[in-house]
Amino acid sequence: MADDDADTGPPGRALGLDLGERRIGVALSDSAGRLATPLQVIARSKRRADDHQAIAGLVHEWEVDLVVVGVPYSLDGSIGPAAAKMLTEAEQLGDALGVPVETYDERLTTVTAERALMEQDMNARERRRVVDQVAAAVMLQAWLDRRSAP
Numbered sequence: 001m002a003d004d005d006a007d008t009g010p011p012g013r014a015l016g017l018d019l020g021e022r023r024i025g026v027a028l029s030d031s032a033g034r035l036a037t038p039l040q041v042i043a044r045s046k047r048r049a050d051d052h053q054a055i056a057g058l059v060h061e062w063e064v065d066l067v068v069v070g071v072p073y074s075l076d077g078s079i080g081p082a083a084a085k086m087l088t089e090a091e092q093l094g095d096a097l098g099v100p101v102e103t104y105d106e107r108l109t110t111v112t113a114e115r116a117l118m119e120q121d122m123n124a125r126e127r128r129r130v131v132d133q134v135a136a137a138v139m140l141q142a143w144l145d146r147r148s149a150p
Contacts, residue, residue: 015028015058017093018135023043024044025135025137026038036137042055068103069089071105106139114131117134
C-alpha cells in the first residue's frame with residue numbers, strides 16, 4: 001500500500017472510497033485521472049470480506065488502475081482511532097483488490113459535501129442518501145488535483 005507521498009505521475013482511472021461504519025461512499029475519476037464524480041454508496045454488510053468483494057467488483061467493472069482510501073486524520077494531523085481503522089482496512093483492501101491502494105487525508109470532506117448538498121436545497125433525507133459518495137468525490141478530487149499540481 002502506498003501513502004500520501006507517492007509519485008505524481010498520471011493515475012489513470014481511480015476509485016475513491018469514504019469508508020464509514022454503515023456505508024461506503026464511492027467516487028470514480030475519468031480515465032484521464034482529472035475529474036472525480038460520485039458513483040454510489042455501498043451499504044456495509046456484516047462481513048468486511050463481502051464489502052471488499054463489492055469494491056473489487058467495481059474495480060473490475062470500471063477498469064480501475066488505483067484505489068484511494070480517505071483517512072480521517074485528527075485536525076492536528078495525528079492518527080486517532082478512526083484513522084487507525086481506515087489505515088488497517090486500506091491495507092486489507094490492498095491485499096484483496098489486485099490494484100494499488102493509496103491513502104489520502106479526508107479531513108472535513110463530509111462537511112464540504114454536506115454544505116454543497118445544502119446549497120442545492122436538498123432535504124436531510126436526500127442528503128443522507130448521497131453524502132457519502134459526494135464526500136468520496138471531494139476527497140478523490142483533492143487527491144487528483146494534488147497529483148496533477150506541478
